[in-house]
Amino acid sequence: MKLSLLVLSSLLAARETLAGQLSLQQARFSVLGGDVSPLRQEPISLSPANEPDPVRLGPSDTLKLAFTVVTKEQDSDAEPKGVQPHQTFVRFFDKQSGEEGIVPVRVAQSGKAKFELSMARPPSSLPPTPLQGNETAPLTVSLLMGSFDHSPYSLQLFDLYLPPSQPAPEHPDEKTFHPQPEIQHTFRPEQKLPSKFVSGLAALVVVGGPWVVLLGLLSQVPLSTPHLLSPSILPFTVSLTALEALLFYYWADLKLGQVLAYGAAVGLVTVISGKTALEKRGEWRLQGKK
Amino acid sequence: MFFKRVVALLGLVLAACARSSTGDSVLVVLDSSLDKEAYSVFWDGLVDKGYSLTFRSHKDARPAVVEDEVAQFNHVVVFAPDSKNLPQDLTPQSLVALLDKGTNLLLALSSKKQTTINTLASEFSLVLPPPGTPLISHFPARDTPATVVPVPPPHAHPVLTAGLPPVWFSGVPFAYTPNPLLLPLLNAPAEAFAADTTSDAGADAVVEAADRAGEGLWAGSSLALAAGFQATTGARATFVGGVEMFSNEFAQKELPQGKLSGNKQFAQDVASWSFQESNALRIDKVKHHRVNETEPRETYTINDNVVFTMHVSKFNSNKDTWEPYSGIQDMQLEFTMLDPHIRTALSPVPGQPGEYSVTFRVPDRHGVFKFIVDHKRKGWTHLQSTTVVPVVPPQHDEYPRFLSAAWPYYIGAMSTSVGFVLFSALWLAGDDREGKKKGIKTE
Numbered sequence: 001m002k003l004s005l006l007v008l009s010s011l012l013a014a015r016e017t018l019a020g021q022l023s024l025q026q027a028r029f030s031v032l033g034g035d036v037s038p039l040r041q042e043p044i045s046l047s048p049a050n051e052p053d054p055v056r057l058g059p060s061d062t063l064k065l066a067f068t069v070v071t072k073e074q075d076s077d078a079e080p081k082g083v084q085p086h087q088t089f090v091r092f093f094d095k096q097s098g099e100e101g102i103v104p105v106r107v108a109q110s111g112k113a114k115f116e117l118s119m120a121r122p123p124s125s126l127p128p129t130p131l132q133g134n135e136t137a138p139l140t141v142s143l144l145m146g147s148f149d150h151s152p153y154s155l156q157l158f159d160l161y162l163p164p165s166q167p168a169p170e171h172p173d174e175k176t177f178h179p180q181p182e183i184q185h186t187f188r189p190e191q192k193l194p195s196k197f198v199s200g201l202a203a204l205v206v207v208g209g210p211w212v213v214l215l216g217l218l219s220q221v222p223l224s225t226p227h228l229l230s231p232s233i234l235p236f237t238v239s240l241t242a243l244e245a246l247l248f249y250y251w252a253d254l255k256l257g258q259v260l261a262y263g264a265a266v267g268l269v270t271v272i273s274g275k276t277a278l279e280k281r282g283e284w285r286l287q288g289k290k
Numbered sequence: 291m292f293f294k295r296v297v298a299l300l301g302l303v304l305a306a307c308a309r310s311s312t313g314d315s316v317l318v319v320l321d322s323s324l325d326k327e328a329y330s331v332f333w334d335g336l337v338d339k340g341y342s343l344t345f346r347s348h349k350d351a352r353p354a355v356v357e358d359e360v361a362q363f364n365h366v367v368v369f370a371p372d373s374k375n376l377p378q379d380l381t382p383q384s385l386v387a388l389l390d391k392g393t394n395l396l397l398a399l400s401s402k403k404q405t406t407i408n409t410l411a412s413e414f415s416l417v418l419p420p421p422g423t424p425l426i427s428h429f430p431a432r433d434t435p436a437t438v439v440p441v442p443p444p445h446a447h448p449v450l451t452a453g454l455p456p457v458w459f460s461g462v463p464f465a466y467t468p469n470p471l472l473l474p475l476l477n478a479p480a481e482a483f484a485a486d487t488t489s490d491a492g493a494d495a496v497v498e499a500a501d502r503a504g505e506g507l508w509a510g511s512s513l514a515l516a517a518g519f520q521a522t523t524g525a526r527a528t529f530v531g532g533v534e535m536f537s538n539e540f541a542q543k544e545l546p547q548g549k550l551s552g553n554k555q556f557a558q559d560v561a562s563w564s565f566q567e568s569n570a571l572r573i574d575k576v577k578h579h580r581v582n583e584t585e586p587r588e589t590y591t592i593n594d595n596v597v598f599t600m601h602v603s604k605f606n607s608n609k610d611t612w613e614p615y616s617g618i619q620d621m622q623l624e625f626t627m628l629d630p631h632i633r634t635a636l637s638p639v640p641g642q643p644g645e646y647s648v649t650f651r652v653p654d655r656h657g658v659f660k661f662i663v664d665h666k667r668k669g670w671t672h673l674q675s676t677t678v679v680p681v682v683p684p685q686h687d688e689y690p691r692f693l694s695a696a697w698p699y700y701i702g703a704m705s706t707s708v709g710f711v712l713f714s715a716l717w718l719a720g721d722d723r724e725g726k727k728k729g730i731k732t733e
Binding site: 083084085086087088089091093098099100101102103104105106107125144146147148149151152154169170171173174176177179180181182183184185187188193194196199200202203205206207210211214223224225226227228230233236237240241244247248251252253255277281 | 509719
């Protein structure tokens with residue numbers, strides 16, 4: 001778009017400044033196969049509306065351009081005459097990637113010029129055409145002619161599909177200047193637990209079996225607990241219960257230091273109350289013997 | 291870490307009294323053949339913005355750029371394109387050392403001679419054509435010499451003002467080699483090329499030069515006319531192919547279409563980028579903590595949910611302050627131990643200017659991890675931050691205490707305890723039946 005505007009403005013400006021306008025005559029292109037058999041041959045129209053179908057080159061094909069550079073005097077009927085302009089370039093431009101390659105064309109004094117693009121030996125200045133999907137991106141081919149003495153001329157020739165090539169080399173750090181692919185951590189799978197029902201059932205069996213047996217047997221034994229609330233027995237029972245509770249609490253929440261401190265306190269009480277309780281039991285036994 | 295903080299602090303102190311984010315003193319080294327007044331539009335633009343300019347001829351040694359290892363100026367402009375040798379403090383090595391000290395550079399290349407600045411450009415991944423090959427464009431047809439070229443500036447450039455009219459250029463083009471630290475500021479028009487011939491008779495020479503030189507033809511829109519380079523220290527160096535771009539003549543010259551050229555604004559845009567006035571960012575603060583907490587932890591446990599927050603500011607040269615900046619949409623956070631284990635978007639928090647935050651689950655691998663933000667984009671200050679944090683497995687008391695799978699064990703142990711207490715109670719509280727029996731017998 002910008003290019004065509006520039007060209008347009010250049011065409012307009014040309015009329016006032018320089019002597020004559022560069023132009024083309026007898027421009028045509030042809031595509032030759034690997035065995036030099038002509039695959040396609042067409043004249044090139046100078047009107048941008050008549051742009052030919054895209055040109056496709058195989059890996060061994062050759063593209064040939066032939067034209068004569070002439071200069072046309074404005075407002076004169078004189079025959080256009082061949083000239084050798086300062087600049088005669090064929091420009092290959094990849095609109096998608098912005099990559100560009102420019103190849104100069106040698107023009108004879110008479111204005112006759114021939115350009116050959118052999119894909120068997122492609123020039124190094126061709127832009128890279130990496131595969132995108134199953135095709136390469138088309139290159140826009142245009143002809144640029146400039147001169148110190150005449151107004152410049154540029155012409156968009158056709159779209160060109162080249163065989164795929166390696167992509168343009170990239171600096172190793174280039175990728176760190178763009179957002180990089182996200183990385184997710186793959187976590188280890190959660191530990192597999194048997195169903196809570198099974199665990200509950202097993203727990204019931206574990207707790208139920210022995211207790212059923214124990215309680216069953218106990219029921220066969222005549223039980224009497226006259227001293228349960230006796231002041232010499234109860235403290236020992238209570239402190240034993242506290243010790244067991246402390247151990248349970250240790251498993252659930254407490255740290256070792258806390259357990260040792262609390263355990264020492266409860267243990268001391270247990271030792272004292274235990275001594276009292278056992279002494280009392282001994283007394284009772286001795287009393288019973290008498 | 292400490293050094294970084296000192297630099298940041300220093301930056302803060304300097305920013306309090308400067309137009310640029312790094313300071314406002316500029317040394318201009320001018321070729322004695324150049325008339326200072328011919329560039330007055332550029333100088334006045336800088337002075338209007340608040341810079342203080344010090345001029346020095348390229349032959350003088352004073353005022354020195356560096357004294358006692360301390361850079362005396364925040365920015366150095368070297369407009370001495372045609373002087374082959376520069377004084378001792380402006381040799382390529384000294385200029386590179388200046389960049390290390392954080393001084394910004396604006397350097398003009400020569401199209402005529404092989405100067406030390408031209409040699410320096412190749413150290414910045416720029417390749418110059420042989421001396422004496424200026425940029426030529428026959429497009430569009432105009433009444434200026436072919437070496438004075440109107441160049442349309444790029445669209446949507448991070449540094450340049452939008453909608454800038456074409457700028458006049460005269461000088462040497464140069465080629466880029468792939469280097470992500472380079473920022474193309476102005477590229478040649480597609481029709482332009484570099485050549486040393488001055489008439490149509492040189493057409494064959496152009497073709498032959500293309501065949502002969504290994505690099506092919508110096509032509510097309512991939513050639514640079516002005517290019518910036520941001521060093522890893524954050525200092526910026528800009529190379530321009532021709533000093534005339536900054537001249538009054540080009541600033542006031544009409545384009546072929548009749549409009550005024552964009553040179554004046556372009557020169558200021560280039561200077562404000564080079565002097566770290568535009569596109570200057572900094573990290574103010576980095577925080578991390580567990581979800582539902584506010585203080586950072588010394589260590590994190592595997593599988594913790596962690597919040598990482600960063601505050602970013604951008605320099606506003608109009609107000610001369612750093613302002614919270616939420617405009618970065620593609621920042622990423624990496625959680626790395628040797629390799630990144632997690633790379634995730636660090637997105638701006640809506641409603642919190644300058645704040646970027648992400649919550650993620652710490653990987654189930656323990657070791658020394660780092661929170662890494664390494665945000666590098668062309669034309670912007672690089673934002674880099676690394677915070678080391680150890681990730682540990684759970685402590686012995688951090689595991690779940692009651693797994694359902696182990697219910698039989700817990701309940702078994704508990705029932706044993708209960709049984710013991712019950713037995714103790716029964717035994718202690720029970721009757722001394724044996725004694726009584728004996729007693730009965732004896733009675």
